[in-house]
Amino acid sequence: MPADIDPTDIDQIARHLNAGAIIPYLGPGLLALCADAAVPATPVALAELLTARISVPHKIRKRLTQAAQFIENFKHRKSVVNLLNEAFAATPSPSPLHLALAASGAGLWVDTWYDDTFAAALAQARPRGGWAQVQGLSQAEHFGTWFGAYGPHGEPLPDVPAAGALLYKPIGGHAPAANYLVSDSDYVEVLTEIDIQTPIPPAVQAWRGGRGFLFLGCRFDDQLTRSFARQIMKRSSGAHWAVLPDAPTRMEARFLEEQGIARIAMPLPAFADALVAALRPALAA
Structure with a gap:
């Protein structure tokens, strides 16, 4: 397994984020940073x-x-x-980290929970728009269509935009259209095809090339989360990091080693404060 990253490298991560070289990959654990996270967080x-x-x-x-x-x-x-x-009717107020990531130079964010928090952060950080979101669709409701695209105000789009920033929610989300991959059958359909990348939008596949991932609020102690992360990372490159303060399980450790992900053994709030501080000068420029 890669050695734990030195916290001083947070400045390097911030530079890569602002250069668009890192893709934030957000899990439900990120809700712990919100002051009013009145939605299920696991x-x-x-x-x-x-x-x-x-x-x-x-x-x-x-x-x-x-x-x-x-x-x-x-x-x-x-x-x-x-x-x-x-x-998921309530929308938690985005934390400073949500807002900093939304305003950063990242061109793609992967959000693997159903809440609307990060979309709200994008709306605050980018009030002029210039971003869209794409959500995974259940085959029980949208047979033959694997994902749907929406504009910054929730308006349906005919296709995933080829340009502009993109929020990718592979298991769906509450707004704007109540798309949820949640049942066993939902996941069986997607996992049957995900090895050949069919459920992953071409725009996501194109953007990940040559870029690294930063995993925040994620655990990999479940086969589903590992399978999705592995396939979404496919053909990416560069350095990858995961903020994982707790000792990884045996399967998590194997996954981190297999994917070349360096563990950052810091509590998420401490890492969030440090990254926001490192991003702030560029965001204020």
């Missing part, structure tokens, strides 16, 4: 919220994809979507 928390509303077998109450599949099978797909819409 798959377990979301599973518990769903199963508090609709009973499922006890053994899957904390397993998000299985619980969602049970509700979809025995209630309706609309029941799952309605519950997720309620869970």
Whole structure:
């Protein structure tokens, strides 16, 4: 596994971000930085919220994809979507790190949770627009179409823009169209095709070439998160980092080594403060 990065290299990460050479890859753990994160911030928390509303077998109450599949099978797909819409109806106020990343020179951000926080950060940091988002689509609702594109005000776009900044939400998101990959069947459909990159928008595939990734608020202790990260990183290059203060599990350590990701063993709030401070001079220029 690559050696833990020295915190003094945060200045280097900031320079790469502002040069567009690093792609921020955001996980649900980033919500811990928000002052009012009144939305589920882990798959377990979301599973518990769903199963508090609709009973499922006890053994899957904390397993998000299985619980969602049970509700979809025995209630309706609309029941799952309605519950997720309620869970993510509030938009947490973006943290200083969200806003700094949104205003940085990054041209692509990957957001792997359903909340609207980073889209709100982009709207604040880039009030004139110039960005779009693309979300993964469930085959249960959009058979044969793998992703949908939306403008900065939520307006549907006929295709993913070839130019401009892009927010990529591979498992969907609450706004603007309630697109969610959440059940077992949703993931089976995507994982069947993801090795050949079909579900990943060509604009994302093109942008990642020659660039590194910075993983924030992510854990890789689940096969799904590793599979998505591995395929989204495919054919990227350069240095990769992951802020991971807790000791990695055996499978996480193997994944970090396999993908050449350097671990930053700092608490996320401390790293966020340092990166925001390093980015601030360029953002003020």
